Amino acid sequence: xxxxxxxxxxxxxxxxxxxxxxxxxxxxxxxxxxxxxxxxxxxxxxxxxxxxxxxxxxxxxxxxxxxxxxxxxxxxxxxxxxxxxxxxxxxxxxxxxxxxxxxxxxxxxxxxxxxxxxxxxxxxxxxxxxxxxxxxxxxxxxxxxxxxxxxxxxxxxxxxxxxxxxxxxxxxxxxxxxxxxxxxxxxxxxxxxxxxxxxxxxxxxxxxxxxxxxxxxxxxxxxxxxxxxxxxxxxxxxxxxxxxxxxxxxxxxxxxxxxxxxxxxxxxxxxxxxxxxxxxxxxxxxxxxxxxxxxxxxxxxxxxxxxxxxxxxxxxxxxxxxxxxxxxxxxxxxxxxxxxxxxxxxxxx
Amino acid sequence: xxxxxxxxxxxxxxxxxxxxxxxxxxxxxxxxxxxxxxxxxxxxxxxxxxxxxxxxxxxxxxxxxxxxxxxxxxxxxxxxxxxxxxxxxxxxxxxxxxxxxxxxxxxxxxxxxxxxxxxxxxxxxxxxxxxxxxxxxxxxxxxxxxxxxxxxxxxxxxxxxxxxxxxxxxxxxxxxxxxxxxxxxxxxxxxxxxxxxxxxxxxxxxxxxxxxxxxxxxxxxxxxxxxxxxxxxxxxxxxxxxxxxxxxxxxxxxxxxxxxxxxxxxxxxxxxxxxxxxxxxxxxxxxxxxxxxxxxxxxxxxxxxxxxxxxxxxxxxxxxxxxxxxxxxxxxxxxxxxxxxxxxxxxxx
DNA sequence: GATTAGCACTCGACCGCCCGGAGTGCCAGT
DNA sequence: ACTGGCACTCCGGGCGGTCGAGTGCTAATC
Numbered sequence: 001x002x003x004x005x006x007x008x009x010x011x012x013x014x015x016x017x018x019x020x021x022x023x024x025x026x027x028x029x030x031x032x033x034x035x036x037x038x039x040x041x042x043x044x045x046x047x048x049x050x051x052x053x054x055x056x057x058x059x060x061x062x063x064x065x066x067x068x069x070x071x072x073x074x075x076x077x078x079x080x081x082x083x084x085x086x087x088x089x090x091x092x093x094x095x096x097x098x099x100x101x102x103x104x105x106x107x108x109x110x111x112x113x114x115x116x117x118x119x120x121x122x123x124x125x126x127x128x129x130x131x132x133x134x135x136x137x138x139x140x141x142x143x144x145x146x147x148x149x150x151x152x153x154x155x156x157x158x159x160x161x162x163x164x165x166x167x168x169x170x171x172x173x174x175x176x177x178x179x180x181x182x183x184x185x186x187x188x189x190x191x192x193x194x195x196x197x198x199x200x201x202x203x204x205x206x207x208x209x210x211x212x213x214x215x216x217x218x219x220x221x222x223x224x225x226x227x228x229x230x231x232x233x234x235x236x237x238x239x240x241x242x243x244x245x246x247x248x249x250x251x252x253x254x255x256x257x258x259x260x261x262x263x264x265x266x267x268x269x270x271x272x273x274x275x276x277x278x279x280x281x282x283x284x285x286x287x288x289x290x291x292x293x294x295x296x297x298x299x300x301x302x303x304x305x306x307x308x309x310x311x312x313x314x315x316x317x318x319x320x321x322x323x324x325x326x327x328x329x330x331x332x333x334x335x336x337x338x339x340x341x342x343x344x345x346x347x348x349x
Numbered sequence: 350x351x352x353x354x355x356x357x358x359x360x361x362x363x364x365x366x367x368x369x370x371x372x373x374x375x376x377x378x379x380x381x382x383x384x385x386x387x388x389x390x391x392x393x394x395x396x397x398x399x400x401x402x403x404x405x406x407x408x409x410x411x412x413x414x415x416x417x418x419x420x421x422x423x424x425x426x427x428x429x430x431x432x433x434x435x436x437x438x439x440x441x442x443x444x445x446x447x448x449x450x451x452x453x454x455x456x457x458x459x460x461x462x463x464x465x466x467x468x469x470x471x472x473x474x475x476x477x478x479x480x481x482x483x484x485x486x487x488x489x490x491x492x493x494x495x496x497x498x499x500x501x502x503x504x505x506x507x508x509x510x511x512x513x514x515x516x517x518x519x520x521x522x523x524x525x526x527x528x529x530x531x532x533x534x535x536x537x538x539x540x541x542x543x544x545x546x547x548x549x550x551x552x553x554x555x556x557x558x559x560x561x562x563x564x565x566x567x568x569x570x571x572x573x574x575x576x577x578x579x580x581x582x583x584x585x586x587x588x589x590x591x592x593x594x595x596x597x598x599x600x601x602x603x604x605x606x607x608x609x610x611x612x613x614x615x616x617x618x619x620x621x622x623x624x625x626x627x628x629x630x631x632x633x634x635x636x637x638x639x640x641x642x643x644x645x646x647x648x649x650x651x652x653x654x655x656x657x658x659x660x661x662x663x664x665x666x667x668x669x670x671x672x673x674x675x676x677x678x679x680x681x682x683x684x685x686x687x688x689x690x691x692x693x694x695x696x697x698x
Numbered sequence: 699g700a701t702t703a704g705c706a707c708t709c710g711a712c713c714g715c716c717c718g719g720a721g722t723g724c725c726a727g728t
Numbered sequence: 729a730c731t732g733g734c735a736c737t738c739c740g741g742g743c744g745g746t747c748g749a750g751t752g753c754t755a756a757t758c
Contacts, residue, residue: 028721030720030721030722031721031722032720032721042730042731043730043731043732044721044731045723045730045731045732045733046729046730046731048721048722048723049723049730051722052722052723062721062722064737064738064739065721065722065736065737065738065739066719066720066721066722066736066737066738066739067720067721067722067738067739068720068721068722104500104516104518105515105516105517105518106516107502107514107516140494141494143492143504145489145490145506147510147697151453153456153506153510153512155492155504155506155512157494157502157504161496161502161514161516163502163504163512163514165456165510165512166454167453167454167455167456167510168454169453169454243593244592244608244611244612244615247604247607247608247611248608253604255596255602258596259593259596259597262593262596263593266593348496377750379749379750379751380750380751381749381750391701391702392701392702392703393702393750394701394702394703394704394752395700395701395702397750397751397752398700398701398752400751401751401752411750411751413708413709413710414707414708414709414710414750414751415707415708415709415710415749415750415751416709416710416749416750416751417749417750417751
């Protein structure tokens with residue numbers, strides 16, 4: 001569909017300088033500025049010709065006659081794909097990521113939210129970390145605790161040192177020993193299994209119980225089902241940080257647009273859907289403006305990266321900011337955070 | 350300092366109508382509007398005289414010559430103190446609060462955040478719920494779980510069906526049975542005590558252990574100390590909801606002001622300090638504009654109410670919105686939420 | 699003495715206008 | 729192929745004028 005057949009050396013260079021300049025100060029860039037800053041020994045007039053080429057190729061545009069040019073979405077695309085020079089991550093930032101994420105005293109959940117807030121802090125934008133589907137979690141231990149009047153507190157420990165708890169309503173009040181028995185059976189039968197497997201096997205178990213087993217056993221199985229099918233278990237989740245940083249950016253300052261953006265984070269639906277698409281991607285992925293497919297993000301870019309365990313992709317993280325962002329700095333931060341987060345989760349298997 | 354010696358019937362009435370009118374449409378209110386809407390059978394000119402009195406008393410002011418008048422902070426104060434007519438809570442809203450907060454399947458934490466989000470939803474403003482100091486929580490059960498390489502997962506169940514967990518580093522790897530033994534001792538000794546008491550008694554215990562007991566026991570006590578002095582335990586916390594709703598209000602729309610507001614929620618320090626002051630108050634309390642003492646809230650009002658257990662005040666909740674808010678609707682919502690939250694927490698003792 | 703009508707005055711919001719600056723496109727000259 | 733020159737366009741800011749809303753004051757009225 002596109003006509004990027006060729007682009008002279010000069011045109012490429014000019015596009016690069018133009019985008020960089022516009023990212024820096026946000027204003028449209030004119031031919032004179034460009035002739036001064038590009039390092040090329042040509043006059044403004046010549047540059048105007050080249051710019052006009054770039055415009056007809058849909059890489060840059062002028063917001064109105066006789067303003068400078070700004071990159072179009074396609075322009076940004078080309079820039080990001082083939083001319084941005086990724087800056088190495090600063091030592092300090094790297095250290096901070098390393099030490100705060102790979103903290104052995106943190107549980108998986110804490111590590112994820114640390115990653116999210118660092119991501120936001122280092123990029124000065126909003127960040128999102130998608131939490132692994134709980135369904136992929138492995139059961140470590142289950143514990144029941146009797147509350148008053150037929151209510152039972154179930155505590156579920158999974159890998160990643162994650163503790164989930166849920167209150168169950170039972171049809172009759174169960175004794176301490178009954179609960180201990182139930183927990184024992186459950187642990188004996190399912191420890192080490194993925195929760196999704198546990199769910200599946202519980203259904204079989206209930207089938208079997210219908211015929212063979214006694215009523216008590218049926219009760220236990222049903223209770224166990226309540227635990228693993230409960231609200232949070234098995235559901236995607238996202239951690240968002242630093243939304244309010246987006247207010248700093250002038251171009252997003254129309255209240256209704258900003259509001260829309262905030263809503264998008266609140267809804268989480270679109271968010272999750274978008275992030276899901278990045279699961280299979282190999283490394284950092286950049287969505288510029290409308291590329292994300294969600295109109296709330298029209299003037300924004302989203303930079304994502306999947307993070308992986310030794311046994312495959314686990315989740316996705318990313319940042320959201322204005323299209324006019326410092327890709328050369330942001331990309332490595334996202335990249336590195338994903339890597340560090342991956343290995344941190346790895347080490348707490 | 351003030352000169353509210355007296356205020357004619359008419360002046361009071363006019364102030365009331367003016368404030369109500371301004372709350373409704375946000376624009377300055379002029380004498381003609383007032384003579385039309387006040388129900389009084391007097392001309393605009395007369396009203397102008399009264400308004401001029403009100404102005405000299407510092408209850409209303411005009412943003413500039415020849416605009417109408419708007420209430421000053423003191424004007425709002427008087428309005429809230431002695432003329433606002435509290436509206437009864439709507440049936441639907443009451444039902445919603447009742448059913449969602451008093452949900453027996455929710456843990457204390459979930460109940461608090463439900464309350465916060467309902468508060469925000471019903472008032473269309475930002476809400477804050479201050480969580481009881483964890484130090485006041487009563488120990489129900491402790492469980493240890495061995496992780497790899499000298500790391501132990503401690504699971505702490507307190508009243509309110511709240512589950513906290515924390516990863517401890519131990520100097521040597523402990524066996525399953527050692528851990529079970531330690532947990533048994535801990536539970537035998539401390540179940541039913543407040544965490545603050547547990548903390549204190551652990552110190553004594555360590556003293557005693559230094560002389561009498563064996564090294565293993567010392568290790569256990571130290572581990573227990575780690576559990577109850579860990580990060581979250583014993584710290585105030587706040588749940589904030591619906592910050593972004595504040596963007597809807599035109600008067601808060603200057604970006605920097607709004608930003609400041611968001612930061613205030615982020616910092617939480619000021620927030621907590623402000624809420625702390627309301628702990629002893631008897632019912633709903635209203636801070637108008639600068640009364641809160643924090644400049645971030647200058648154009649805002651804060652409506653708070655403490656919520657209580659049978660054994661005394663537990664925490665504070667409230668909403669933050671523009672000074673120009675519908676006090677007659679907001680106050681009962683805050684009031685009722687506090688009451689319902691209190692009794693909900695009560696019933697899960 | 700309280701209330702009112704009348705009137706001059708003030709000020710913000712809005713509109714149309716003009717002007718300077720920045721930047722473009724095109725063309726003719728090197 | 730590049731450049732200088734030039735006419736043109738458009739945005740933004742400053743200026744002046746008008747309009748409407750609202751005030752404060754004063755003199756007349758109840």
